[in-house]
Amino acid sequence: MTPELTGVLGGGRMGVGIAHAFLLAGGTVRLAEVDAGTAEAARARVARAVEASAERGKLGAPVPDVLARLEATVGPDSLAGCDLVIEAVPEDPALKARVLGALSAALSPDATIATNTSSLSVGELANAIDRPERFLGLHFFNPVPASALVEIVTGERTAPGLADRAGDWVRALGKTPIVVRDSPGFASSRLGVALGLEAIRMVAEGVASPEDIDAAMTLGYKHPVGPLRLTDLVGLDVRLGIAEYLASTLGERFAPPALLREKVARGELGRKSGRGFYSWDDTP
Numbered sequence: 349m350t351p352e353l354t355g356v357l358g359g360g361r362m363g364v365g366i367a368h369a370f371l372l373a374g375g376t377v378r379l380a381e382v383d384a385g386t387a388e389a390a391r392a393r394v395a396r397a398v399e400a401s402a403e404r405g406k407l408g409a410p411v412p413d414v415l416a417r418l419e420a421t422v423g424p425d426s427l428a429g430c431d432l433v434i435e436a437v438p439e440d441p442a443l444k445a446r447v448l449g450a451l452s453a454a455l456s457p458d459a460t461i462a463t464n465t466s467s468l469s470v471g472e473l474a475n476a477i478d479r480p481e482r483f484l485g486l487h488f489f490n491p492v493p494a495s496a497l498v499e500i501v502t503g504e505r506t507a508p509g510l511a512d513r514a515g516d517w518v519r520a521l522g523k524t525p526i527v528v529r530d531s532p533g534f535a536s537s538r539l540g541v542a543l544g545l546e547a548i549r550m551v552a553e554g555v556a557s558p559e560d561i562d563a564a565m566t567l568g569y570k571h572p573v574g575p576l577r578l579t580d581l582v583g584l585d586v587r588l589g590i591a592e593y594l595a596s597t598l599g600e601r602f603a604p605p606a607l608l609r610e611k612v613a614r615g616e617l618g619r620k621s622g623r624g625f626y627s628w629d630d631t632p
């Protein structure tokens with residue numbers, strides 16, 4: 349079962365996907381944004397996603413009934429009364445601390461507060477919250493509807509048992525939870541970046557072509573996408589930023605290879621710039 353009333357703070361790419369996931373699971377969702385116009389735009393994007401689910405036969409109820417369980421509001425205070433709030437504002441530590449502090453003041457003391465941060469320390473973010481035992485990370489992946497995984501990130505002060513409850517919520521969404529102790533890169537980024545960086549070193553050393561390195565993983569290990577193609581999809585600049593962060597926290601083994609820095613400096617950022625380890629010029 350999902351919580352009775354779930355709040356989502358931030359209706360961008362991830363917040364819209366998370367709201368959609370809870371609606372599809374039968375939950376009631378309040379989606380809060382910075383102002384009324386942005387809130388309405390976010391509500392409209394969730395509505396389109398729900399309609400698309402209906403077209404694919406994935407909705408167990410008529411579209412209007414599902415959308416009747418969605419409300420778009422403004423600001424953290426509007427989420428008072430929610431049993432769970434997932435914060436999905438941009439990855440800015442000061443902004444997150446501010447909105448988490450506001451949520452902590454507005455919500456009932458028993459409400460669970462979660463962050464969708466992809467890289468920040470859950471333990472440090474918990475400093476903004478009064479009763480930090482009710483706080484944890486719920487790391488959804490992009491795009492949310494297509495992703496089967498949610499990382500549950502427990503901080504030192506997260507209450508024992510909260511990860512289990514969160515695991516039930518994640519399973520109610522039809523996704524699989526894994527529980528990870530608060531640590532840089534959690535499990536997914538740490539492993540994904542490690543593989544990606546080694547693949548880049550192999551290109552630099554002339555071990556094999558990008559196509560063949562990717563085929564080693566897709567055909568040899570059944571990965572759905574190879575590490576270099578994935579780097580292109582994520583963005584070389586994004587991967588460089590994560591590698592720098594992991595190198596500073598976990599050690600030199602995550603030091604970005606020179607080839608990655610050079611490509612980013614040349615503006616070869618992957619699919620979004622038309623070129624990375626592959627050429628994307630013909631990709632719509």
Ligand SMILES: NC(=O)c1ccc[n+]([C@@H]2O[C@H](COP(=O)([O-])OP(=O)(O)OC[C@H]3O[C@@H](n4cnc5c(N)ncnc54)[C@H](O)[C@@H]3O)[C@@H](O)[C@H]2O)c1
Pocket residue numbers: 357358359360361362363380381382386423424435436437438439440443447464465466467487488489490
């Ligand atoms: N995009 C990804 O691939 C991805 C994947 C996993 C996790 N994340 C994490 O999810 C979080 C959100 O990422 P995103 O890609 O959805 O960002 P985004 O920029 O698409 O959306 C953020 C939204 O938050 C809103 N916002 C900003 N300040 C706010 C406030 N004070 N109150 C309410 N709303 C506010 C913005 O208007 C915007 O719509 C980040 O922490 C990011 O690291 C992103």
